[in-house]
Amino acid sequence: MLRTLRHRAAAVRWSLITVLAGALLGTGVGAPAHAAVPATIPLKITNNSARGEQVFIYNLGTELSTGRQGWADAGGTFHPWPAGGNPPTPAPDASIPGPAAGQSATIRIPKFSGRVYFSYGQKLVFKLTTGGLVQPAVQNPTDPNRNILFNWSEYTLNDSGLWLNSTQVDMFSAPYAVGVQRADGSTASTGRLKPGGYNGALNALRAQPGGWANLIQTRPDGSVLRALSPLYGVETGALPASVMDDYVNRVWQKYATSTLTVTPFADQPATKYHGRVSGGVMNFTNSAGTVVTSFEKPDASSVFGCHRKLDAPNDLVRGPISRTLCAGFNRSTLLVNPDQPDSGADAFYKDGVTNHYARAIHAQMADGKAYAFAFDDVGHHESLVHDGSPRQAYLTLEPFN
Template sequence: MLSRLRHRLLAVASAAGLTGALLSFGAAPPADAAVPATIPLKITNNSARGDAVHIYNLGTSLTTGQQGWADENGTFHAWPAGGNPPTPAPDASIPGPAAGQTKTIRIPKLSGRIYFSYGQKLDFRLTTGGLVQPAVQNPSDPNRNILFNWSEYTLNDGGLWLNSTQVDMFSAPYTVGVQRADGGVTSAGQLKAGGYRGVFDALRAQPGWGGLIQTRPDGTVLRALAPLYGVETGALPASVMDDYINRVWQKYASTTLTVTPFGDRPDTKYFGRVSGNVMNFTNTSGAVVTSFQKPDASSVFGCHRLLDAPNDQVRGPISRTLCAGFNRSTLLSNPNQPDPSAANFYRDPVTNHYARIIHERMADGKAYAFAFDDVGNHESLVHDGNPAEARLTLAPLD
C-alpha cells in the first residue's frame, strides 16, 4: 500500500503534473542529458545516535512495473508472492552509516520510499496484493515501537523528485537534497534549531491535539500521527473541523468561490456555490463541471473520500485547491483560491494544527504536512532533471 503522496508523486512525475504548483515536476532534462539507470544516494548520519541505522529502498520499478526492493548497488529485486495471512518479506535492509559517517548507495528508476530505522530492522510483510507498509496507527503493527521514518522519491527519464514528508506522521528528522550536474546542491526538509522537540511540545500545548503523539512503553517519544489517523483512531474527534466546514458552506451559499487551479492557465477558472448540502462548480460558460458534498474531517485531512482528487483536468485540480484551503483555513478569508501567501495560512482557530506546527518549525517554512501541501509550492521537495547525486541526511532529535 502506497501513501497518498506516493501515488501523487508517481502520477505527477510521469504525467507532467496537474497544477501550476506541480508544473516543474514534468520539466524535461536538457537535450544533451540522459538520466542513467541508477544514481548515487549519499546518506549522512548526523543524528548523534549510537544505535545502528538500517536503510531500505522499496517501490515500483519504472522499467518493469514490478513492486520490489533495490540493494545498495541499485539492483532491483521483485518481491516474491505473498500470502494470506501475510508472509515475511525478504530482508531488504542495507546497513546504514554510523553516527558522524556517510555511506553512498545507488538508487534505480523507482517510484518508492527510502526508509531508515534506528536500532532495529523494520518488519515488512507480503500479502497476495503486494507489500504491507508499516501502519503504526494500528497498535498491533510490529513496527509500532521502532523509531523510523521515510522519504519518497521518483527517479525516471525526467529526473529526480525527492521529498521530506510528514503526510502520514512526523518522526525522526532528516533532510533531502540533490546535487546538480554543475555541482550546486538544493535541499529541503531542514527543521529550525530545536524544531523536532518543538513540534511535540506545541502539539501538547494545543488543546485536544496532544493525543497524536505516540511513545514507547518507556516513555520515549516516537512520532506524531497525522490528523487523518488521529481521527481514525479516536485521538482527534471526528467533529474537529466541523465548525470551519459549516462556516465555509454557509458563506458560499451566498458568495462565489473562485478557483484558478493552474498557475500557467490563469484564464481557466471554476466557480463554486453551495446549494443544499452540495457545492457545485461551473466553468466560464456556466455549465456544472463537478460537485462536492459537504466534507468531514477525514475527507479534509486525507484529501480523499468527499474531496477525492482524480488524475484529471477538472475535478482533481479543483479538489486539490479545496483540500489545501480547508487544511490551511483560507477559504473564509479569501474567496479566490488558492491563496498564495503563507502569511494567511492557519489563522483560524479551527485548522490543521499539525500542519501549522510543522510548517512553523521548518527552516524555510516548507513541508509536506498533508497530501496537497504542494499547492502554491509550499512543499519540501527537491527536483532536478539531470541529477548527479541524491542526498539523505539524518538529523539530530533535538
C-alpha cells in the same frame, strides 16, 4: 505498493504523476532532462542524528521499466518481491546497514518510484500479501513496527530526472533532510528543521487543546516515537471526528451567498471554476455556467486525508478543484480568500479551527516547506527537490532537538 500507500497513493502519488507530466500547477518542473539519466545514481546518507543505535536502510518501490514491486540492494540492483500469502508472509530481509553517527554511506538508487526507509536500533518488519508489500501502519497499535523509531523519504527517478521529498503526510517522526546535486555541481535541499524544531513541533501539539497532544506516540518507557497525522488521529479516536466541523460549517454558510473561485492551474489563468452551495452541496460551474462537479460537505477525515468527500481523481477538472479545496480547508484560507488557491503562507493556519499538525510542522521547517498533508504542494509549499540531470541525491539524518 500495497497499503500500500493508502491515502498517499490516492493523493500525493497523483501529484507526482502530475509533476512527471510537467504540469504541476504550471511549474514546468517536468521539463526534459538535460542529459541522459543513468540507470542508477548515488544516494549519500549522512548520519547527523547523534544517536548511537544501528541504522538500517531500505529502498523499496516499483521498478518503472517493468511495473514490478521489489527492493534494491546497496548497489542499486533490483530484486522483485516473491509471491506473498494470506495471511501475509515475511518479506526477504532488504535492509542495508546504515552509517554510524557522524558517518556517511553511499548506496545507489535505481529508476524507481518508491520509498527509502530508515530505522534506529531495530530492523523493520515487512510482510507480503497476495497483493504485494504491506507497509508499516503504526496507527494500528498491533503493528509490529509500532515501537520502532523510523521514518522514510519518497522519490521517483526516471528518464526525466529525480523527484525526492521529505514527508510528514502519515507522521512526523525521526527528522531528516533531502537534497540533490545538479549537473552544474550546485545543490538544492529541503526538509531540514530549524534548530530546536523537532521538539518545537511536538511541544506545539502538546500545547494545543482539543486532543492534538494525543497524536504523539511513545514507547512503553515514555520515549517519543512520532506524532501521527490528524487523519490517523481521527481514525483512531485520538482526535474527535468533529474537530473541523465548525470551520467547514462556516465555509458552507459563506458560499451559500457568495462565490468561491478556483483557478487550479497557474499557467492557465483563464481556467476558472465557480463554487456555490445549494441544497447542502457545493456545485462548481465552468465559464459557460455548466456544473462540472459537486462536493458534499466534508468531514474531518475527508479534509485531513484529501479523500472521500474530497476525492481527487487523476483528471483535469474534479481532481484539480478538489486538491485546491483540500489545501484551503487544511490551511483555513477559504473564509479569508474567495479566490483559491491562496499562495501566501502568511495567511495560513490563522483560524482557531485548522490543521494544527501542519501548522506546527511548517512553523519549524528551516525553509517553511513540508508535506504535512497530501496536497501541500498546492502553491509550492511542499518539501521537494527536483533535477533533470541529477549527479547525486542526499538523505541526511538530523538531530532530535
